[in-house]
Amino acid sequence: MNKKELCALYPQAKIIQSEKDFHHAKLNLLVESEVVAIPKGNLSKTEETLLKNLFSEVKQDYFQPWFRFLCGKGNAPKEMTYRVIQYQTTGEITHYTRLLSELLPTNFSFCNISKTHGFFLEEHSSFELSKEEYRDVFAALDNDLSVETFGYIGNFYHTSVTTSSLFQEEMKNFEYVATHFHTQGISTLSEVMLHKTALELRKESGILQYLKKELEQDSDMVEIIKQLWINQGSISHTAKYLNYHRNSLQYKMKKFEERYDFSLKDMNELYLCYLLVI
Missing domain, CATH: 1.10.10.2840 (PucR C-terminal helix-turn-helix domain)
Incomplete structure (x- = not known):
């Protein structure tokens, strides 16, 4: 189901563009990089559960400036070269992100976009963490909280580059990781692309x-x-x-x-x- 079909099915649904329009009495779903808000009073419990399974329910952080920039909805808060590191946890995302932010450098920008899915931006520098270091950080946090988390380290981009299509592809790569690599901790762009290449070659x-x-x-x-x-x-x-x-x-x-x-x-x-x- 795409955005047009969803809005046709629920005429009372609205696409919201800013944090002031966000309301917890509505089911706020991320559909094609936009937030579609449907009043919960118009939904049965079954419908609400089904929609949550079809789409990610977004948190208020969706309107955080960096996330809006990545979705092509606003300007970058800062000019820099960065990469997006996404993660999904079985723990409570707000608590997990807060603890994660305490373990990582203070110049990282964090954003929770659903109840299980978050990401942060890492600025390109000589102090950036390696995949192994990220794996250790997430493993330590998972061990302390008795939860399971997997993540995906994206590519570096400069803020001068149009990012919305690139970020959508990074999001799709994360979905691919969720399907194929969720038991392996932290995955990278090269691993995802190698796996996709292997599948295509084996088919032929x-x-x-x-x-x-x-x-x-x-x-x-x-x-x-x-x-x-x-x-x-x-x-x-x-x-x-x-x-x-x-x-x-x-x-x-x-x-x-x-x-x-x-x-x-x-x-x-x-x-x-x-x-x-x-």
Whole structure:
């Protein structure tokens, strides 16, 4: 259901443009980067639940200046190069975001756009956090609060670039992460694009479909391939992560090469194997 269809189904619905029009007595839904407000008195409990499942219910933070800029509704509060880092948690989003903001640098801008989905802007600098550091931050917070959270680190953009279409794509990438990577903690643009590429390639190639079925029969090697790629072919780092002795890992890699004629020491062949198992 798109925005036009929703408004036709509920004639009393209105598209609101500013925080002054936001009201908690209405069901405020994010539809195609705009807020559609429907009076709750006009909805049955079943309808309200269904609409919440179809669309994200937005919080008042939606009208925060940075979010409006990202949606093409206003100017950037500051000229800078930035990236958007999105996250979804099983915890209470306002409390989670407050604690997260206390763990991260003070120059970050946070915004909660639904009851489970939030994001923050990180300015490009020499002090920006790595994926591993973000993973540690979210893992520590999840452990303290006994919740589960996954996130997506977007690309860097400058505020002079028209962002609405880019941000919509970043939002779609986050939805993709929610479907395919939600158990992996923090994901990146490169991981999302690699996964999409792999799916498209496998659809078109009977050879790759056959190889995928073959490789997936050995769950240990699937995990080894994934970790070798993540560690850019480093046997030492992969062995440490998987709790293998280095010699044991090399033995498994040798047996794999004998069976499939793919050398996991060759980055091209490792890349192909990785595309098959993700």
